[in-house]
Amino acid sequence: MEHELKNEGRYKYYESGEGIPIIILHGLMGGLSNFDGVANFFPAKGYKVVIPELPIYTQSILKTNVKAFAKYVKDFITFKGFDRVILLGNSLGGHIALYHTKMYPEKMLGLVITGSSGLYESAMGDSYPRRGDYDYIQKKAEAVFYDPKIATKEIVDEVYQMANDRIKLIKTLTIAKSAIRHNMAKDLPKMHVPTCIIWGKNDSVTPPDVAVEFDKLLPNSSLYWIDKCGHAAMMEHPDEFNELMYTWLKKVNL
DSSP states (O other), rough: OOOEEEEEEEHHHEEESSSEEEEEOOOSOOOOGGGGHHHHGGGGGGGEEEEEOOOTSSSOOOGGGGHHHHHHHHHHHHHTOOOOOOEEEEEHHHHHHHHHHHHHHGGGGEEEEEEEOOOOOOOOOTOOOOOOOOHHHHHHHHHHHHGGGGGGGHHHHHHHHTOOHHHHHHHHHHHHHHHHOHHHHHTGGOOOOOOEEEEEEOSSOOOOHHHHHHHOOOEEEEEEEESSSHHHHHHSSHHHHHHHHHHHHHHHOO
């Protein structure tokens, strides 16, 4: 994302547009630029898009968990003075959005998840990148997508750098354990916030049956599929992703 980030207090974030706030939560390896398609589309449709940088590697180890990140999001919403918001999360960001919805339903207008962890325990860190092995990390990064070319050198370099940073590696493993610990299966049936599930049919990180399970357990959900698509639908098929999400927002009057 080439746009200027705002730096206010303990928050760094991107913001564009006016209207109902759509707050976007990136994943563990996901940069803010993963959501360029969403950030360019929704302000023109009358929404305010806000993408905070999550403190995945900067909080203390005791606050490196799904619950603490959900609290961080709630504090950010309060800081921005938003009454209620739509949360959109991919991968770990989806899990944080789900946990935030469980803890703070009064802050939620709607929820959009794509390739989200929260049900499938090996979604994070089942075979973690080996330090120093660039080819291995490149293959792992490419496997995230249906089209391996989406895993640019920039993306691979970022994962490689993280895998070779001891503190980041420890925190990544801490988050992976936290994601397993904070399984949402028992919570989902009690969560009545309107939820849009957009999933890649070829997602090998959180396979399609995970999306089916989310849809089954959430009482107020709609499930949409994108063909020839892996774990990050908003990156691989941004136009289709935006149209599905926008159609759903209109359907639930948001």
